[in-house]
Amino acid sequence: MPFEAPEGLMNATPDATRVAETRRKLMATTAPVRALPPNAALMITCIAVFVALAAILAMPFGYYGIENMSAAGRAMEFTVLLLLAVTLAGGVVEQMIPGSQRTLRPVVSALTAIVLLSVTALLLFPVPGSGDFVRRGLPCLRLGLTCAIPAAGLVHVMMRRGLVTDDISAAVAGGAFAGLLGVAVLTLHCPIFSSGHIVAWHVGVIALTSLLGALAGWLRAR
Amino acid sequence: MANYQRGDAAAAGELVDALSPQLFRFFLGQVRNRELADDLLQDLWLRIHSARHTYRESEPLLPWMYAIARRVRIDQYRRNKNRANRELQMERLPDAPVPDAEPAGNLDFETLLAELPESQREVLVMLKVSGLSVEEVARATGCSAGSVKQKAHRAYEKLRTLLKGSGHAV
Numbered sequence: 001m002p003f004e005a006p007e008g009l010m011n012a013t014p015d016a017t018r019v020a021e022t023r024r025k026l027m028a029t030t031a032p033v034r035a036l037p038p039n040a041a042l043m044i045t046c047i048a049v050f051v052a053l054a055a056i057l058a059m060p061f062g063y064y065g066i067e068n069m070s071a072a073g074r075a076m077e078f079t080v081l082l083l084l085a086v087t088l089a090g091g092v093v094e095q096m097i098p099g100s101q102r103t104l105r106p107v108v109s110a111l112t113a114i115v116l117l118s119v120t121a122l123l124l125f126p127v128p129g130s131g132d133f134v135r136r137g138l139p140c141l142r143l144g145l146t147c148a149i150p151a152a153g154l155v156h157v158m159m160r161r162g163l164v165t166d167d168i169s170a171a172v173a174g175g176a177f178a179g180l181l182g183v184a185v186l187t188l189h190c191p192i193f194s195s196g197h198i199v200a201w202h203v204g205v206i207a208l209t210s211l212l213g214a215l216a217g218w219l220r221a222r
Numbered sequence: 223m224a225n226y227q228r229g230d231a232a233a234a235g236e237l238v239d240a241l242s243p244q245l246f247r248f249f250l251g252q253v254r255n256r257e258l259a260d261d262l263l264q265d266l267w268l269r270i271h272s273a274r275h276t277y278r279e280s281e282p283l284l285p286w287m288y289a290i291a292r293r294v295r296i297d298q299y300r301r302n303k304n305r306a307n308r309e310l311q312m313e314r315l316p317d318a319p320v321p322d323a324e325p326a327g328n329l330d331f332e333t334l335l336a337e338l339p340e341s342q343r344e345v346l347v348m349l350k351v352s353g354l355s356v357e358e359v360a361r362a363t364g365c366s367a368g369s370v371k372q373k374a375h376r377a378y379e380k381l382r383t384l385l386k387g388s389g390h391a392v
Contacts, residue, residue: 009247009251009351010247012256014242014243014259014263018263018264019239019242023235023239025268026268026271027232027235028231029271030226030230030231030234032228035275035277035279036275038278038280097281097286098273098276098285098286098289098290099286099288099290099361099362100281101361102364102365162276163273163276165289165290165292165364166364169364222300
């Protein structure tokens with residue numbers, strides 16, 4: 001190896017009195033705890049809650065989107081959503097367990113979700129846009145963001161069960177996952193099948209929630 | 223660790239005895255102040271105690287501990303930074319902890335280490351002082367193994383340049 005640390009540092013030892021004091025404190029308060037379940041179990045829980053919450057939140061507004069979509073469109077759209085839910089849920093779980101193996105950085109996961117959902121929209125709905133782009137789009141953005149709030153709350157509660165070691169990454173991961181739930185609700189509800197509308201007002205929800213997550217994480221980390 | 227989770231107090235004591243020196247060196251390698259390193263070590267054990275349910279037997283122990291140690295170190299850095307910002311308005315700043323004159327018996331090494339950026343120093347200390355593998359450092363820091371290797375390589379390059387500059391044999 002090109003470098004070796006000096007012996008002085010390698011042989012340094014902590015203050016024995018302080019270590020003994022710490023040992024005493026820990027031993028006096030040691031009680032059995034139940035370890036968190038494996039990552040796979042946590043991910044499955046996350047995805048189950050995601051699916052249930054999306055269905056429940058879309059119910060009052062009606063499932064017009066899924067009803068008017070072709071069978072192939074449904075299969076493609078919901079496969080992509082499920083794949084992204086698995087990826088982003090994995091990111092959330094990784095962030096709440098210290099020292100767990102990181103598969104994708106949360107920012108990369110969020111960008112992947114944005115690109116993949118946009119490409120899916122462009123492939124499924126070649127019509128770029130319709131009239132009243134902003135007037136018809138704003139309610140979708142509002143609904144998506146509103147639905148992301150309870151999801152963000154649940155992610156926050158779940159993350160508190162673990163120990164977050166990187167505030168910003170954790171907040172981006174949580175924000176992206178919550179945003180995906182907003183997109184899922186919009187996919188179930190919104191009957192406007194134009195790629196421009198979907199990319200700007202549906203997929204835009206993930207971009208906004210990820211950014212809001214990054215901002216919240218940065219404020220917490222200061 | 224598993225026994226500690228099951229509430230075995232003796233296992234907790236054994237863990238503290240066995241791993242404290244290694245974790246202390248990790249802190250000392252970064253803060254260069256024995257007293258502060260002792261404080262951080264104590265803080266770390268308390269944090270580990272409250273988060274011990276997040277460890278799973280199937281996962282490696284050291285990356286889990288070092289990820290928490292890293293967090294403790296970052297929190298201490300932020301606390302110091304915030305305190306310094308608040309105290310700027312005071313007429314005279316209180317004495318901040320200064321690095322020990324020769325904390326680990328080799329001033330040159332300490333000085334050289336201090337020249338490295340935080341992220342490179344952290345990786346170097348984990349690899350060379352704590353003896354973690356590249357994979358373990360990657361898990362502890364939340365980076366990829368490639369990124370760890372790159373940081374270590376840059377740290378070696380910088381140390382080599384500094385040693386050349388000071389007239390030491392490389």
